[in-house]
Amino acid sequence: MAETSGVTASVLKEKITQSLAAVHVEIEDMSGGCGQAYSAIIVSPQFEKKTTLARHRLVNTALKAEVAAIHAWTPKCYTPEQWEKMKADGNAEAAPGKETNGEVVNGTTA
Numbered sequence: 001m002a003e004t005s006g007v008t009a010s011v012l013k014e015k016i017t018q019s020l021a022a023v024h025v026e027i028e029d030m031s032g033g034c035g036q037a038y039s040a041i042i043v044s045p046q047f048e049k050k051t052t053l054a055r056h057r058l059v060n061t062a063l064k065a066e067v068a069a070i071h072a073w074t075p076k077c078y079t080p081e082q083w084e085k086m087k088a089d090g091n092a093e094a095a096p097g098k099e100t101n102g103e104v105v106n107g108t109t110a
Contacts, residue, residue, distance in 0.1 A: 007035050007066045019062035020044040023080055030072070037072035043083040052077070 009027040016025050024043035031037040047055045055077035060067055067073050078086070086092045 007038075007069050009038065012038060012040065012063065012066060015063060015066065016040070016042055016059065020046050020058065024083060030074075036070050038070060039074040040076065042075055042077045043080055044077070045080055047077050047079045 009029050012027050013025045016022050020042065022042055022044040024041070026041040028039045029035060029037070030039055042059060046058060050058065056075060059075050059077060060073075063073070083092065
């Protein structure tokens with residue numbers, strides 16, 4: 001049986017929503033249920049005027065203990081305006097890893 005980290009998608013979602021005033025959060029457990037790898041879509045007004053790196057640092061700081069307890073964490077961070085434009089254009093994506101085929105994640109490049 002795989003060892004679990006104690007981190008769950010619901011814990012991550014709640015903490016992100018509270019810490020970053022996120023208006024939309026999707027969390028995907030990519031580890032097959034053991035809680036060691038997560039991907040996320042995070043939409044927050046706190047990302048306004050921040051670079052991708054600054055957004056990731058903001059998220060990682062909010063989830064410091066959780067990120068330390070898991071093996072892999074892949075956030076995609078958007079402002080509400082960016083997210084609404086993506087949805088209007090039909091480009092709103094699912095959390096990375098939602099379209100999987102066995103061990104291969106579709107839509108990624110090596």
